[in-house]
Amino acid sequence: MEVTNRYIVTKTHVDGAPEESHFELKTASLALTVEPGSNDVVVKNLYVSIDPYQLNRMKSYSSSQSAIYFSVSITPGEGIDAYGVARVVASGNSKFEKDDLVVGLIAWGEYSVVKEGNMLSKLDPMGFPLTYHVGILGFSGLAAYGGFFEVCQPKKGEKVFVSTASGSVGNLVGQYAKLFGCYVVGCAGSKKKVELLKEKLGFDEAFNYKDETDLKSTLKRYFPDGIDIYFDNVGSEMLEAAVANMNTFGRVAVCGVISEYTDGKRAAPDMLDVVYKRITIRGFLAADHMNVYSDFISTTSDHLRTGNMQALEDITPGVENIPSAFIGLFSGDNIGKKIVKIADE
Amino acid sequence: MEVTNRYIVTKTHVDGAPEESHFELKTASLALTVEPGSNDVVVKNLYVSIDPYQLNRMKSYSSSQSAIYFSVSITPGEGIDAYGVARVVASGNSKFEKDDLVVGLIAWGEYSVVKEGNMLSKLDPMGFPLTYHVGILGFSGLAAYGGFFEVCQPKKGEKVFVSTASGSVGNLVGQYAKLFGCYVVGCAGSKKKVELLKEKLGFDEAFNYKDETDLKSTLKRYFPDGIDIYFDNVGSEMLEAAVANMNTFGRVAVCGVISEYTDGKRAAPDMLDVVYKRITIRGFLAADHMNVYSDFISTTSDHLRTGNMQALEDITPGVENIPSAFIGLFSGDNIGKKIVKIADE
Ligand SMILES: NC(=O)c1ccc[n+]([C@@H]2O[C@H](COP(=O)([O-])OP(=O)(O)OC[C@H]3O[C@@H](n4cnc5c(N)ncnc54)[C@H](OP(=O)(O)O)[C@@H]3O)[C@@H](O)[C@H]2O)c1
Ligand SMILES: NC(=O)c1ccc[n+]([C@@H]2O[C@H](COP(=O)([O-])OP(=O)(O)OC[C@H]3O[C@@H](n4cnc5c(N)ncnc54)[C@H](OP(=O)(O)O)[C@@H]3O)[C@@H](O)[C@H]2O)c1
Numbered sequence: 126m127e128v129t130n131r132y133i134v135t136k137t138h139v140d141g142a143p144e145e146s147h148f149e150l151k152t153a154s155l156a157l158t159v160e161p162g163s164n165d166v167v168v169k170n171l172y173v174s175i176d177p178y179q180l181n182r183m184k185s186y187s188s189s190q191s192a193i194y195f196s197v198s199i200t201p202g203e204g205i206d207a208y209g210v211a212r213v214v215a216s217g218n219s220k221f222e223k224d225d226l227v228v229g230l231i232a233w234g235e236y237s238v239v240k241e242g243n244m245l246s247k248l249d250p251m252g253f254p255l256t257y258h259v260g261i262l263g264f265s266g267l268a269a270y271g272g273f274f275e276v277c278q279p280k281k282g283e284k285v286f287v288s289t290a291s292g293s294v295g296n297l298v299g300q301y302a303k304l305f306g307c308y309v310v311g312c313a314g315s316k317k318k319v320e321l322l323k324e325k326l327g328f329d330e331a332f333n334y335k336d337e338t339d340l341k342s343t344l345k346r347y348f349p350d351g352i353d354i355y356f357d358n359v360g361s362e363m364l365e366a367a368v369a370n371m372n373t374f375g376r377v378a379v380c381g382v383i384s385e386y387t388d389g390k391r392a393a394p395d396m397l398d399v400v401y402k403r404i405t406i407r408g409f410l411a412a413d414h415m416n417v418y419s420d421f422i423s424t425t426s427d428h429l430r431t432g433n434m435q436a437l438e439d440i441t442p443g444v445e446n447i448p449s450a451f452i453g454l455f456s457g458d459n460i461g462k463k464i465v466k467i468a469d470e
Numbered sequence: 471m472e473v474t475n476r477y478i479v480t481k482t483h484v485d486g487a488p489e490e491s492h493f494e495l496k497t498a499s500l501a502l503t504v505e506p507g508s509n510d511v512v513v514k515n516l517y518v519s520i521d522p523y524q525l526n527r528m529k530s531y532s533s534s535q536s537a538i539y540f541s542v543s544i545t546p547g548e549g550i551d552a553y554g555v556a557r558v559v560a561s562g563n564s565k566f567e568k569d570d571l572v573v574g575l576i577a578w579g580e581y582s583v584v585k586e587g588n589m590l591s592k593l594d595p596m597g598f599p600l601t602y603h604v605g606i607l608g609f610s611g612l613a614a615y616g617g618f619f620e621v622c623q624p625k626k627g628e629k630v631f632v633s634t635a636s637g638s639v640g641n642l643v644g645q646y647a648k649l650f651g652c653y654v655v656g657c658a659g660s661k662k663k664v665e666l667l668k669e670k671l672g673f674d675e676a677f678n679y680k681d682e683t684d685l686k687s688t689l690k691r692y693f694p695d696g697i698d699i700y701f702d703n704v705g706s707e708m709l710e711a712a713v714a715n716m717n718t719f720g721r722v723a724v725c726g727v728i729s730e731y732t733d734g735k736r737a738a739p740d741m742l743d744v745v746y747k748r749i750t751i752r753g754f755l756a757a758d759h760m761n762v763y764s765d766f767i768s769t770t771s772d773h774l775r776t777g778n779m780q781a782l783e784d785i786t787p788g789v790e791n792i793p794s795a796f797i798g799l800f801s802g803d804n805i806g807k808k809i810v811k812i813a814d815e
Binding site: 364 | 526533538705727730736742745746747748749
């Protein structure tokens, strides 16, 4: 059987804020069968993850492109791989059968052909909605869990600051930190997000960074006794201000620097603070923390079942809406994990 | 007995490059006796250490001033404590006797009155010149040893870059790194220093950073396969360039940022590199690494005895020359550990 597969491509490299004009919805006919002897798996995509790092892959050049295999450069005109949940329609790989649910690197499109060796595994939903496996039980969750517990090495009672706190990773860091017994303040880009953090997610405090003019004083106000841990999702001035407010032996986990993805604008932390306060600033990728993967899944699914944690999701239907969902990440349109629903389960 | 003690004070706070006019040689009469009941120790200073961090103590404000007790603010008009070697002339403290050699926090002057609780211990020279105990076997040595082995966590064969490599700490980092089996490149501020590094200290390569216009390309040239460890003594553009050239899981030990002490000028490392290459940037103080102190002393004195390590010293005589010796640190006048000799042994 053959179908018409609709999928998203970039028309050019994207070196700045992404815009609709950078993207195109392509169509191509696709056989829903596998050639004899091939190990390919053909899947029907159900939900795909929309992530800021894809922008670094779209650039003419970014140091991200040599980091790890799923961050390689995106070639204009070609399909874009992305994390997501799908259903097998044909399989040349003995690990997968027709109708299996799978999770892994699929594509920003209606169907994906997954080659042998690419990241794909059978999915046991464990009674949770499939979207949870894209976000809270997927790479956003692992980034938050590994980043917070492994990179930040928290101690109970420590004071934690999280940026893009209502985002996919940020909201989970805040929830983990609260459950662990830390004092948690988050920042986000709207009044609505700030209220959500305080009222629904149990953050001790939250503020809208867009209302602030002097971030160093703002953080001083929220952390009169200093910050022990800063979980950085934005970089630039916020990182600079956080370092100025860090305590001795403070730790900064650099998960991402979204404010630097679009314009490359940077702000330098004061290295005198780094020396004299013996601060550690450490970049990490979720994929480096597979050693805590089973802990992460069991802890998080327990918290979800007992109602101690909540999944914050922001789902848009339709493959054609991937570009706008993606563009919206850089203007703060999303609240929680941004997912595009491609097809009914 | 009473003497006239000559000592150095600052006339004002120093917020920029230090100049002769910031300093004054004061005199005051001092009794070389201890009041009954007092625990004071009066010492005659022999050698005092001249260190860049003193500038941060002289500023109107610096975050260094709240870091650790010996980095507190220097009050204009008052004596300045500094590491050094001295001989006891009178003691109210049962741990010290007249004529004992001691090492610890004394003063930029001819005599010091050391209060109970201040850092001071009896010195066993172990057959080495007394100046070694100010530099290579003192805090410069501990900064190099603790910073390299504990903070950088080197592996044999790794590629190490050291800035201010002919300075007191830098030259030792290079020597430790070579002895440990790393590939070592240093930078320094003159042709003479560069030659010394390559010919006398065994660095694999060295360059004069003042001859370079594009530090990123320079480092790329010296490290075609990337830098694993950067031991940072200068901060700013050199830190930025090093981060751009770091390998995956690279480590930056921030020992000091001398180029930022005088003008506060900073340059921001690219945080995308920090994330995707999972770089760790960590500030430290020698005093945090007392856990390796006895290792440091035994390893270093063994290497000195076998001739595997060399002490690089730059000694000026005369208490009145402390200001110029100190000022010279910021224009690169010194080669190796800068020490002022105050009196004959
Ligand atoms: N290291 C890893 O393995 C890993 C894994 C996943 C994600 N990440 C990184 O983590 C960060 C968050 O990712 P996510 O998936 O959770 O995305 P997200 O936070 O759900 O979405 C992006 C959010 O960033 C904020 N933002 C956009 N432009 C900004 C700017 N110029 N300044 C400040 N905030 C801005 C917006 O929220 P506001 O309304 O609050 O501005 C937006 O909603 C990103 O930097 C991403 O690259 C890293
Ligand atoms: N963390 C700790 O516990 C600890 C302990 C000791 C020292 N330190 C720090 O380590 C660094 C080196 O200290 P040290 O005692 O070994 O001093 P040093 O290197 O012996 O003397 C300072 C040297 O810095 C270089 N320099 C001066 N201004 C510079 C500038 N604007 N840009 C680049 N280089 C400049 C000069 O050499 P060139 O000719 O090469 O320019 C000068 O000789 C300092 O940052 C210091 O604060 C930290």
